[in-house]
Amino acid sequence: MPFLWLRTWRLGVKSLLLHPLRSLLTVLGIFIGVASVVWLLAIGEGISRKTQEQIEGLGATNIIIRSIKPSEESIENVGSSRSIVPYGITRADFDRLITTVPTIDRALPIREVRYRFGYLGRNIEGRLVGCTPEYAEVNQLEVDRGRFLSDTDDHKKWNHCVLAAGTAEKLFPFENPIGRAIRIEQAFYLVVGVMKERTPTAGIGGSLTAQEFNNDVYIPIRTLWSRIGDIIVTRRTGSFEGEMIELSQVTLRVDKVENVLKTAALVKETLKLHHRKQDYAVTVPLELLKQAKTTRLMFIVFMGLIAAISLVVGGIGIMNIMLATVTERTREIGIRRALGAKRGDITRQFLVETVALSVVGGATGVLGGLTCRPLIGALRGAMQRAAPDVFEQLPEVIREVTPIVVPWSIPLAFGISVTIGVIFGLYPAIRAAAMDPIEALRHE
Amino acid sequence: MIPAARMLEATKQYVMDGGTVHALRDVSLEIPTGDYVAIMGPSGSGKSTLLNLLGCLDRPTSGRLMLGDEEISGASDDRLSEIRASHIGFIFQSYNLIPQLSVLENIEVPLYYQGRIDRRRRQRSREMAELVGLGDRLKHRPTQLSGGQQQRVAIARSLINDPYFILADEPTGNLDSVTTEEILRLLGDLNEQGKTIIIVTHEPEVGKLAKRVVRLRDGSICSDKQMSHV
Numbered sequence: 001m002p003f004l005w006l007r008t009w010r011l012g013v014k015s016l017l018l019h020p021l022r023s024l025l026t027v028l029g030i031f032i033g034v035a036s037v038v039w040l041l042a043i044g045e046g047i048s049r050k051t052q053e054q055i056e057g058l059g060a061t062n063i064i065i066r067s068i069k070p071s072e073e074s075i076e077n078v079g080s081s082r083s084i085v086p087y088g089i090t091r092a093d094f095d096r097l098i099t100t101v102p103t104i105d106r107a108l109p110i111r112e113v114r115y116r117f118g119y120l121g122r123n124i125e126g127r128l129v130g131c132t133p134e135y136a137e138v139n140q141l142e143v144d145r146g147r148f149l150s151d152t153d154d155h156k157k158w159n160h161c162v163l164a165a166g167t168a169e170k171l172f173p174f175e176n177p178i179g180r181a182i183r184i185e186q187a188f189y190l191v192v193g194v195m196k197e198r199t200p201t202a203g204i205g206g207s208l209t210a211q212e213f214n215n216d217v218y219i220p221i222r223t224l225w226s227r228i229g230d231i232i233v234t235r236r237t238g239s240f241e242g243e244m245i246e247l248s249q250v251t252l253r254v255d256k257v258e259n260v261l262k263t264a265a266l267v268k269e270t271l272k273l274h275h276r277k278q279d280y281a282v283t284v285p286l287e288l289l290k291q292a293k294t295t296r297l298m299f300i301v302f303m304g305l306i307a308a309i310s311l312v313v314g315g316i317g318i319m320n321i322m323l324a325t326v327t328e329r330t331r332e333i334g335i336r337r338a339l340g341a342k343r344g345d346i347t348r349q350f351l352v353e354t355v356a357l358s359v360v361g362g363a364t365g366v367l368g369g370l371t372c373r374p375l376i377g378a379l380r381g382a383m384q385r386a387a388p389d390v391f392e393q394l395p396e397v398i399r400e401v402t403p404i405v406v407p408w409s410i411p412l413a414f415g416i417s418v419t420i421g422v423i424f425g426l427y428p429a430i431r432a433a434a435m436d437p438i439e440a441l442r443h444e
Numbered sequence: 445m446i447p448a449a450r451m452l453e454a455t456k457q458y459v460m461d462g463g464t465v466h467a468l469r470d471v472s473l474e475i476p477t478g479d480y481v482a483i484m485g486p487s488g489s490g491k492s493t494l495l496n497l498l499g500c501l502d503r504p505t506s507g508r509l510m511l512g513d514e515e516i517s518g519a520s521d522d523r524l525s526e527i528r529a530s531h532i533g534f535i536f537q538s539y540n541l542i543p544q545l546s547v548l549e550n551i552e553v554p555l556y557y558q559g560r561i562d563r564r565r566r567q568r569s570r571e572m573a574e575l576v577g578l579g580d581r582l583k584h585r586p587t588q589l590s591g592g593q594q595q596r597v598a599i600a601r602s603l604i605n606d607p608y609f610i611l612a613d614e615p616t617g618n619l620d621s622v623t624t625e626e627i628l629r630l631l632g633d634l635n636e637q638g639k640t641i642i643i644v645t646h647e648p649e650v651g652k653l654a655k656r657v658v659r660l661r662d663g664s665i666c667s668d669k670q671m672s673h674v
Contacts, residue, residue: 007556014544335540338501339601340529340557342522437501441540 012352015329023357026321029314030361030417031368036310037413038369040303042403043376048296049404055292058285059138061105063252063264065089067245070277084231084242087279091246093271101252101266103259108134108251111224113232117217118183119171126167126215128184130224136195138251141213146178146193153192154220159227161189165197166214182217187227189219260286307413314361315420318354322428326350333432334440343433350429351422358421362414369413372403446513448608448640449475449498454507454517456493456663467493469663470507475609475642480635482651483644485660492613494660495644499532499611500524512608529557533602537614539594541586547573547597548582554605572600576630592623599630609640616650628653 016023058064067088091109098107111130116123129135136148144165153160161182168177181188198213225246233242254263264284271280326333333346341349380399384391391399456468468490475481485491496502497509500516503524508517511531516524533554534540541550551569573579576596586594595615602610612631616624632653635641643654651657652671659667 011544018544331540332542335542336553336557337525338499338528338534338540339554340525342525342557344522345525345557438496441501441536 008348008352009356012349012356015325016353016356019325022321026317026357027361027364029317030311030358030421031314031365033307033311033314033420034362034365034413034417035368037304037307037416038366038405038409039372039403040307041300041409042369042372042405043401044296044299044303045406046401046403048292048299050400050402051292052289052296055285055288057140058283058288059253060286060289061254061257061260062138062285063254063260063267064283064285065250065252065267065271066281066283067248068279068281070279084244086230086244086246087277088245089247089250089271089280090274093274094247094250096274097250097252097267097270100270101263103254103256103263103266104252105255106134106253108132108138108253109221109247110135110249110251111221111245112248113224113228115184115217117167117171119180122171124167124170124215126164126217127212128224128228129216129218130221130228131218132221135218138253139198139213141198142196144194144196145176146191148193148195149218149220154222157220157223157226159187159189159223160192160220162193162195162218163191164195164214164216164218167217168194184217184219185228189217257286260284308416311416311420314417315358315424318357318421319424319428321357322350322354322425323431325353326428326432329432330435330440330443333435334437334443337435337437338441346433347426347429350432351425354421354425354429355418358417358425361421362417365417366410366414369410370405372405376401376403445477447474447476448479448512449473449642450508450510451497451504452508452510454497454504454509456490456497456502457505466663468497468504471663471665473658473665473668475640477608477640478635478638480632480641480653480655481643482654482657483642483660484646484648484651484657485666486646488662489660490663491644491646491660493663495611495613495642498609498642499534500527525557529554530605531608533605533607533610535595535598535602535610535612535615537617539586539591539598539618541594541597541601543586546583546585547578547589550586550597551601551604553601558605569600569604572603573597575603576600590623591619592626595619595623595627596630599627599634603634603639609642610634612641612643614645615643616645616647624650 070087094107094109098104109132113128113130114125115128116125117128118124131149132154133149133151135141136143141148141164146162148162149160152158161184163171163177163182171177171182172180177191177194179191181190183189195213195216195218230246231242231244252263252267254260261284264282264287268282271282336346336349380391451471451473453470453472454468455466455470458465458467471490471494473494483491483494493502497504500511500519501524503509503519504517508515510516511527514527516527519527528534542553545553548569551572552566555565555569570579570582573582576599578593578596578600581589581593586597589597598615599610602612610631615631616627619627628650631641631643635655641654643650645651654671656668656670658665
């Protein structure tokens with residue numbers, strides 16, 4: 001029996017090779033279908049995994065509250081007499097959250113201001129961050145030299161500061177910054193540490209924009225509150241603009257992942273009571289993660305649908321070719337029937353041909369699918385060289401997508417292609433077998 | 445000895461748009477083993493229908509048909525296929541070789557549908573090729589052969605399953621006179637060796653060589669003569 005199957009296969013391949021171009025084009029249809037399944041799923045996976053990593057970088061147990069400037073009309077309600085309008089999260093909010101929400105494990109208050117820093121004649125602009133010692137850990141910052149801020153720095157409101165790598169490089173190109181003092185506003189701050197370089201985080205949308213850490217200066221938040229205060233006046237062309245914010249951001253860590261969503265709801269409720277305007281935004285990475293997973297699922301379904309369509313088109317191609325082949329080989333069918341072939345033998349013979357076509361298409365399609373990573377890389381490189389302006393304008397997701405071939409997509413695509421070969425090959429094969437041998441023999 | 449084929453009051457009718465066509469009416473025919481029968485008659489006389497019935501390509505509407513000791517009037521389609529593969533050797537006017545197969549593979553086709561090809565049988569197909577004088581062309585394709593050579597391959601193919609009888613449908617219709625003679629001589633030799641041959645033809649010269657001539661007219665046998673020259 002296996003011997004007979006072998007012969008059937010050999011015969012099928014032989015018949016296909018009689019029309020190499022025709023067979024090639026049919027295989028091409030399946031090849032495109034299978035390759036596109038693998039490609040589309042790989043691209044989808046690449047995009048969604050990137051988003052997922054970004055969100056996971058924020059911490060799954062974290063809840064992030066940021067102060068945002070309320071819209072113009074809501075400011076007018078307060079009255080135009082005051083040019084400086086306080087907004088954002090307050091210290092009172094912070095204390096309330098810590099005392100009333102029991103599932104909060106740790107809370108990090110952060111205050112960020114754009115400022116000028118000086119040492120000797122050198123002046124640079126950067127971000128002054130008032131924070132607590134945990135800030136370094138939460139943002140995955142590592143100490144290069146010296147130390148990060150300590151609790152004592154904070155409690156005693158010492159004028160200590162820690163420089164980010166970029167700041168240190170610009171202010172102290174030649175000296176060791178540790179032990180020196182830099183000038184911020186009117187006061188001097190002793191440099192106690194320098195951090196290692198850190199790649200910026202990508203923006204997640206909503207209230208979280210991309211963060212650059214390399215031009216920061218970190219000081220204890222209590223020092224910032226007492227030395228600099230809540231009101232920041234920035235000079236614009238011809239006028240001054242004032243802002244009054246107590247806290248730029250509070251990062252809450254919840255004790256358990258299961259409690260994150262409940263805690264987030266509670267936090268939102270608590271804040272709503274004391275804020276008439278929407279001057280803060282609550283970001284829950286876990287929620288984003290869930291959304292991203294849903295999006296990913298939708299993406300897979302969508303891509304799958306497109307790929308399925310192309311596979312069906314390939315299948316129709318197979319059927320079309322096989323119907324033509326059956327008509328063309330009517331006489332051969334007649335001869336074989338006269339010489340003793342059963343209907344089943346004829347069906348099998350033609351089915352083997354379609355399966356051979358779709359197996360070859362499926363196998364090459366899988367190989368084609370595996371090339372998507374280097375190919376997309378090459379494509380991107382070529383585009384960057386040929387039209388850099390256009391390339392810059394593309395969204396970041398497209399510029400940076402790295403396709404990840406999903407392992408299960410390979411057997412899936414291959415299986416579907418073979419199934420399609422069988423399904424679409426069955427009808428022509430059965431039609432061939434159903435022919436009357438006498439009629440078929442007479443066929444010219 | 446059991447005759448190669450027996451037909452008892454076999455009738456074949458076709459239902460067409462215009463009504464029923466009686467292709468064969470109550471035909472009774474016995475073909476003993478070793479016979480050489482020519483079936484002759486004008487077109488429309490039922491020659492082809494008789495050939496299709498004897499070749500198990502079709503079943504009689506009524507009446508009986510026995511091949512060897514097997515009743516095949518009511519056999520299933522698959523059973524008919526098995527009988528064709530094992531007990532009937534076909535030779536056609538237009539040779540009917542399969543173009544993508546070599547000479548040897550063409551000869552083996554009936555064995556393939558019997559479901560077993562072993563070394564002994566493969567050896568046999570070589571012997572058959574040698575018997576018809578094509579032992580040196582085993583790897584050739586049908587298109588590389590002349591008409592006469594192709595018909596020899598067909599004869600070798602018809603012998604491979606050691607059939608009850610060889611059924612030849614106008615075997616020389618496409619051949620010139622020299623080749624016709626060669627093929628007929630080959631068939632005559634095979635008959636001398638004991639093979640039963642049924643040949644359907646409308647050429648009197650072909651019919652003359654047979655031991656027995658059966659003439660058909662309007663679906664019935666009108667004469668059945670043993671030829672005197674044997």
